[in-house]
Amino acid sequence: MEQPRQTNFTADEFIAWALEQPAGRFELDNGVVVAMAPERVSHGIAKRNVLIALHNAIGARGLACQALPDGMSVRVNDRTVYEPDALCVESSGDGDLLHSACLRVAGPHVLGTGRSGGAGKAMVSAVG
Numbered sequence: 001m002e003q004p005r006q007t008n009f010t011a012d013e014f015i016a017w018a019l020e021q022p023a024g025r026f027e028l029d030n031g032v033v034v035a036m037a038p039e040r041v042s043h044g045i046a047k048r049n050v051l052i053a054l055h056n057a058i059g060a061r062g063l064a065c066q067a068l069p070d071g072m073s074v075r076v077n078d079r080t081v082y083e084p085d086a087l088c089v090e091s092s093g094d095g096d097l098l099h100s101a102c103l104r105v106a107g108p109h110v111l112g113t114g115r116s117g118g119a120g121k122a123m124v125s126a127v128g
Contacts, residue, residue, distance in 0.1 A: 028081040
């Protein structure tokens, strides 16, 4: 994992840089690149359970949303890009969601961040 030479990124610069990395997972926190640590099994189980619960709740209510696992980056603002543990998005129906390198969301709601106490991030919003 190579740390970038640049120390202060915009979201667009970060996404371009991150897509070219051969390995590793990264987030951008207020312009600063943060390498994501490997996960423990218990964290993987918790993420799976959250994803299943989101999927089941969306299906039970017949909502036009998708529950997505981690792996998708979300542009929170011009200097922050997170990879939430779980994500619920409403697709615009134009197909862009399936080919995006980074989701742009309208008013993302960060339910928790891993920066204090180890709680993961979950975001709920609509694709904008």
